[in-house]
Amino acid sequence: MEKTVVITGASRGIGKSAAFAFSDAGYGVCINYLQSEKEALEAVTEINRRGGNAFAFRADVSVEAQARALVRAAQERFSHVDVLVNNAGIALDRLFTQTTTEEWSRVFAVNVNGAFHCCQAALPDMISRKKGKILNVSSVWGMVGASCEVAYSAGKAALIGFTKALAKELGPSNIQVNCVAPGVIDTEMNGSLSDADLLCLCEQTPLGKIGKPEDVAALLVFLASDKADFLTGQVISPNGGFVI
Ligand code: NAP
Secondary structure (H helix, E strand, O other), rough: OOOOEEEEOOOOOOHHHHHHHHHHOOOEEEEEEEEOOHHHHHHHHHHHHHHOOEEEEOOOOHHHHHHHHHHHHHHHHHOOOOOEEEOOOOOOOOHHHHOOOHHHHHHHHHHHHHHHHHHHHHHEEEEEEEEEEEEEEEHHHHHOOOEEEEHHHHHHHHHHHHHHHHHHHHHHHHEEEEEEOOOEEEEHOOOOHHHHHHHHHOOOOOOOOOOOOOHHHHHHHHOOOHHHHHOOOOOOOOOOOOOO
16 A cells, blocks of 8 residues: 655645655655645646656645645545644744734744644544654754744744654554754745855854755655654754754
8 A cells, every 4th residue: 555645834845855755755645735836736746747646735734624624635535644744834033022922823823733733633543543653843943942033943842842742642552753853954944044144054063064855854754664663752853963
């Protein structure tokens, strides 16, 4: 039976790279997007042109009904979902004292509630099959905190706690829950960083460079594989040594 994955926020950046990496590893791939329909459909076309099995589904993961529809669409298309990657996320660069309640709530709605909604939708079937993998995409800022990114850091820290607790609850059901906490990765999320900012970040990174989406994608595919069956509740941080 074909292995299958739902990747939230897979129209761009890390999620898109993960869609290609999972397809290359033989998975049927559900590419979730919200606004970037053209990019999502192009990824589907390219994956299927290469002989893969992908489809795109528009859903705002912060909305419970849409997250449930996303997972249901993948279950109907593939008959089951083996892996859920909670990758969709938004950033917020703002002094804490200037962060509005609406901004704080939106960051949590997408970055934290999105994972909650998708897990609630995907888990009943995984539990009854006694098989499944949940991968949550946090951030180094969820581990060590970032100035002017308090809402983002707090939401990413919440995903780490969510991962650990859920791993304990789901272990007896043979479901692994792990967290990937990337350092700075070259995606549109960091599009506002100047060349000087990027140089500074590279200088602070022992490996002397920022990461590529493919660096995170390869780790996600490994964590989803049978080779990682004894790994659960862990936070793995592809960050070039930026945080050790
Ligand atoms: P990105 O290039 O900005 O892509 C974000 C993705 O999330 C897009 O596909 C976007 O879809 C989707 N998305 C946003 N809100 C959504 C919603 N409400 N429902 C569904 N999808 C939604 O970001 P990225 O750098 O690839 O980041 C991916 C994940 O990695 C995020 O969780 C981010 O916090 C985390 N991360 C990134 C870095 C980094 O340096 N880039 C570092 C650590 C962690 P549409 O465009 O279709 O709306």
